[in-house]
Amino acid sequence: MPTDLRLFGIRHHGPGSAASLRHALDAFRPDMVLLECPADAEAALAAATHPEMVPPVALLVYNPKQHQQASFLPFAEFSPEWQAIQWCHQHSAHLRCFDLPMTLRFGMPDEAPDVAPHPLAPSPKGEEELVLEASSNPIPDTPEQKPELEELEASPPSPSSERGLGGEAQRQEPSLKADPISYLAELDGYADGERWWELRLEHAPGHADTFAVVLDMMTALREELALPETDETLLREAYMRETLRTTLAQSYARVAVVCGAWHAPVLRSELLKKEDKARLKGLKKVPTAATWIPWTFERLSYASGYGAGVLSPAWYELLFKVPRSEVVTHWMVRAARLLRSRDLDASAAHAIEGVRLAETLALVRGRELPGVEELQEAAVAILGGGYAEALQMVQRELVIGERLGAVPPEQPATPLQQDMQLQQKTTRLKPEASAKTLDLDLRKELDLSRSHLLHRLRLLSIPWGEPRRAQGKAGTFHELWELQWQPDYALNVLDAGRWGNTVLSAAAAKAASRAAEAPDLEAVSHLLEEALQADLGPAIGALVARLETLSAVTRDVTHLLAALPPLVNVLRYGNVRRTETAQVATVVHHLVPRLCIGLPQACTGLDYDAARQLLPRIESTHQAIRLLQDEAQEADWYAALAVVLHNAASSGLLAGAAGRLLFDAHQLAPEAAATALGLALAPVQPTDYATAWIEGFLSGSGMLLLHHRPLFDLLNGWLGELPEDTFREIVPLLRRAFTDFSLPERRQLLDLAQQGTQPALAVAEDEFDLERGLRVLPGLRELLGV
Known part of the structure; x- marks a missing residue:
């Protein structure tokens, strides 16, 4: 007796396809179901029927010797493949995965796949003819998403690939060659093939006869467009036909094939027998393993960049679970409840009006059932008062969804x-x-x-x-x-x-490996800080040894400056984290003297840009040494800063900054600070040196000038004595010194400048030129940004 064969071409993650497939399987009652899923994942599918398996989940197939070779195969409850698995379990039917196994896919070369005409396709139309034919219908102005009937094989940006069953993870720019469904959508007056398929097929109530229509449609589409196929797609279809032939030879009475709709027209056992055997011969194999992992609706959606997904997983789940006549009401009531849970105004009357508006929008657009677009527009208008921002949580939870699946604890795990x-x-x-x-x-x-x-x-x-x-x-x-x-x-x-086999041992081993490869002292010090925060006791010895080795040979003060703050943080937080830091303290106490010796020389011969890069490292090291609370080391550091301050060869920016750090630490008296400022502003000093010195000295706060009038008078006098042309040239440079001042500080400085003119006018009005004095104020306002 010949086998009764039925082809059910589905859309991956399609609620309408899933409902129709359940009806079709109930009517056909197959003995064997061939499922488009990698053949080497078949054994792992048995766990899909476990009572603790809660979709969304994904089947992870990977190369145990090279974990970068991996593929995720996601399932939601509304995935037709998931429903086929559950149906077979409930009705004791045989289930066979018949897609190209990952053991062969992973063995294929990584370079871009060749594209060739399909061996069953007629001679393709010329490209010009195809474009002219399509131009009779509206072409979308903006890029649209590609439907998942046939996703092109490619790897996403991450090291692994994410695939829907029978589909691959890549998003293409819309064209007839990359997106054949858009061709049908345009013929029907739609600009978006994704939405067209959803409204025409996924919104329709489940019906077994749907698959005959889809098969005819895909057959006509493949014959009409004659699109080229990648080598991998041809391999997959060859493997599926070979498995189909083997299955039919086993004399099953009724065989159902559940596959992506695009493949269905070429899955006939009589096609390309010799070509298929030749194409599959001699392929390289690699080992594979499979396990189940929890998945999320967000990862299933396009919002995450996952190409073989769907735009609105939460909406699709509702479409699959709730009767079609009630789905709009259910969605709008959930939206109102969600808003109320966030203390936003949303009543039952709002929900009723939202349903009415969504149904009206669908009627105006010629749709039997409102789609997610109509629901969102109605929710924004009624529940959000016309503001889409208030409905972001609805988009997140009721369109995309925040569901995380679950897998049984006994799943294979490393x-x-x-x-x-x-x-x-x-x-x-x-x-x-x-x-x-x-x-x-x-x-x-x-x-x-x-x-x-x-x-x-x-x-x-x-x-x-x-x-x-x-x-x-x-x-x-x-x-x-x-x-x-x-x-x-x-x-x-x-x-x-x-x-390693535990989180602790693995982290310690990786930290030690990174330390051995670290190029400089800064990298090791940051790594040591991370290791102590993670309490990686087994790795601390190796990291400290590497730190000591690098510190002994490092002469670059820049690296020493960058390395010290993380190590001091280790000492500071060690007691809180209850970690042993004695070894780190030894390294730190060796580093500080070397820093103090090398700092003055490192601050000489630098241009402004180089000094600007070094300044934050000096400031961080200054704070770190003060945290050590070691009087001897602090004294050495202050002595080094004093050398930088008084060395005529020091960068002006760093000399000024050294003066400020010493002043803040009470190591530089106001009189000495005034003397240093006066020397920096002396006429013999170049103007660019003086402006850089001021920027370094005033960095961080203007309180220094507000509370020490001699310093203010020195700066004010220097500005007043500058020629007008010189003043205009240095205003942009000086503004950098005042950038970090707060607005109140700027206002107080301006008031101080204005007050400074009053006593002079009262004492000897005839000895001053008021007009000339007032000319300073506009420039000072510009300088302070007031």
């Missing part, structure tokens, strides 16, 4: 994955799709362990948490983190497994 899950459970940190702020107090055991875990994961390139600056908190004891779990971190965890 030792590092298992340890990380244990650490997450111990620290009570649950991976979540939505962003979450975590405020840690390092004096508490639980918070300290959380901090250690997050820092260790960052060292392993798993940026689950991003540190943020804590405002209004005691910086020594508080850490602020922004947490958001991304599904593709699973690949980072796999890759990190080569460093």
Whole structure:
């Protein structure tokens, strides 16, 4: 008896396709279902029916010897493939994956695939004829998204590739060659092929007869356009036909093929038998492994840059679950509840009016059911008062969605994955799709362990948490983190497994490896700071040894200046984190004397730009040495700054900054500061040196001038004695010195300048030229930015 074969061409992640497929399978009752999914993932599909498996999830197929070779195959509840798997389990039907296995895909060369005419295609039309034919319909003015009936094979920017079943992750500019569905959409008067497919097919109620129409449509489209195919697509279709032939030879009574609609027309067993065998012969194979990971709606959407996804996963899920007659009401009621939960005005009357407006918009546009566009427009008008900004949360939660799936705990996992899950459970940190702020107090055991875990994961390139600056908190004891779990971190965890079987050992091994390869002292000091924040005891010895080696041979003061602040931070926070820092203290106490010896020479012979780059490092080192609270080392540092201040060969910017640092530390008396300023402003000094000196001396705050009148009078007098042409030339340079002053400081300085003219007029009016004196004020206002 011949096998009864049915082809069900679906759209990946299509709710209408999923509903229609359920009806079709119920009516056909196949003994065998061939599913477009890599053949080497077939064994892992058995776990999809586990009661603890909650979509969205993704099947991760990877090369265990080279983790960069990996592919994610996402499933949502509204994915037709997911429904086919569940149907087979419920009705005891056989399920076979018949797409090209990843063991062959990963063995293919990485260079761009060749594009060739499909062996079944007729002679293609000329390009000019194709363009003329399409021009009779409106062409979209803006780039539109490509539908997922046939996604072109390519890798996204990340090291791994993300594919829908039978589709690949790449977004193309719209054209008839890259986006054949847009061709059909334009014939129907639509500018966007994605929306056309959604409104015509995915919004329709599930019906088994849909697949015959889709098959006829795809057959006509492939014959009409005769598009070239990549070598990989031809390989995939050849492998699917070969598997189909093998299945039909096994005498199943009824066989169903569930595949991307674009492939369906060429999946006939009688086609290209010899060509398929020749094409598949001699292909290179690599080992593969598969496991399930949680996925998110955001990752399933285009918003994340995932090409084989859908625009609105949360909306699609609602379309699949809720009866078609109730879906609009359900969505609008959810939107109103969401706004009320955020204390925004949204009543039942608003929801009713929103439904009416959405249905009216759909009617005006000739649509039977409002789509997500009509729903959003109605929500903005009724619930948002015409302002789209207020409805951002609706877009995020009801259009895209913030769902994170779940997989059974017994899923195959590497030792590092298992340890990380244990650490997450111990620290009570649950991976979540939505962003979450975590405020840690390092004096508490639980918070300290959380901090250690997050820092260790960052060292392993798993940026689950991003540190943020804590405002209004005691910086020594508080850490602020922004947490958001991304599904593709699973690949980072796999890759990190080569460093060790636990989070601690892996992070320590990677830190030691990075230290051995670090090019300079600055890199090692920052790495040591990270390692101590992560409490990587096993790695500290190797890092300190590398630090001592580099510090002994480093003569560049710039590197020493950059290395010291992170090390001082280690000493400062060591007690809070309960880590041993004695070795680090030894290195620091050796570095400071070398810095003090080399600093004066490093500050000479520099132009302004070079001095400007060195200044923040000197300021950071100054703060770090003061944090050490070592009187002897502070005295050495102040002596070095004094040499920079008084050395005529020092950069003007750095000499002025050294004077300011000494003055703030009470190491330079006001009289001495006035003398230094007077020497810098002496007529023998070049004007550019004087302006740079002032910028360095006044950097940070204008309080110095406000509270020390002799300094103000010196600067004011120097400005008044400058020739007008010279003054105009240096105004832009001087403004840099006043850039960081607060507005109140600028106003007080201007008031001080105005007050300075009054006593002179009262004492000896005939000895002063008032008009000439007032000329200074406009320039001073410009200088202060008042």
